[in-house]
Amino acid sequence: MCSKHQCYIVPPFILEELAKRGNIACKKALNDTQRINQKRKTTLNNLLQRSVADGNGDRLVFDSENQYEQRQSLIRKEGDDIVVDTVVNEAYDTSGFVRKYFRETFGLNSMDGNGMDIISNVHYGIDYNNAYWDGDEMTYGDGDGLEFTNFASAIDVVAHELMHGVTQFLANLEYVSQSGALNEHFSDVFATIIKQKYLKQSISEADWLIGDTVVTDNFPGVGIRSMMSPGTANDFDSQPDHMDNYYSGSQDNQGVHINSGIPNKAFYLCCLEIGIDDCALIWFETLSALWRTAQFNDVLEIMLEVTSKLSEIGRVSERATEAVTKSFAAVGLKGVSV
């Protein structure tokens, strides 16, 4: 057994190997170490000195006032009444919906499980066509109004960004190449699930699009990505839906938003087989068992183990292992059934 303190002095490559072999303590230590190292590099805050007490996942919504600054002006915090700015209210409400989903479905208290504050920055920059998670908080642009609009009000965008936070604390998937594509994949998966819950849609009613409400009528497409048909959401969409078309170039951190189309399609196919709630549990438990450098094949291997266990105890359909195997095989990923 690897204790937390022992793990911190073990080199990362050994921790990774032990994590791959199922040592959860090493996986956690590795994830924590990497995350803290990143934080040291990117900010000079005093996180390490701060005692960690459980919070309530309080929401704080800041207005960047069209500057490229975060935490510029606090407009609404947990429990406050609605404010004049509807974008602030929508960011507050959508992040609350996402928080509620994770709490009620998986017993997860905010992104880190310890109730960290959920901080959103809206009206970031001028005509800013983006939303991002920086390791601590979410930041949303208003869009340029020509092709994109209002990222903070879209439930799937908010769920996607917040999920990056969950992934950071559960597996800390490195944001490059295949592990980065998996990071994107898990964000799209839970964005889709939460969007369908929010809209009270069944899987047959859902459009399986990501970002359909942030594109304008002038935008050449119906959304940013499609889980059902990767590569078809817009004229720029180059997502593959099979390993045969895997992108191996250097753009986009080696294709993190591109190759995520492959597992995204597998997720969609699996939902058709066993339903979205079983898939949600399988994907969440799989993510919890992953590590920083996990690759597509690792995910399938872990997912088959996780699914088999969940199936045995009746938490998911008895057809789930077969469904996972079949769905991943359809996108060119083959695993050995356990």
Place this chain on the structure above:
Amino acid sequence: MKYKIIIEGGFTGISRKYEGDMTVSELKAKSLFSALHTDDKTRSNIADGQTYDISLDDNHKKYQAVFNEKNVPDEIRELIAQVKQ
């Protein structure tokens, strides 16, 4: 001054390229070139953060730098806003 700006990544994953020629004062060119010196090549781990690849050429000097979401200088933000119009 010739410019080439490539914005990559981000939530949309859609790359944008802006290329052209613009007239700028000597003072402005100096401040832009100076801004490019602050290039930070460390990989950004910002999920859905964009990268900004900036090349400027005023016939005397050529500069190129890559920024991430957290370190784009104000001068470069202004330049991007200008060329997007």
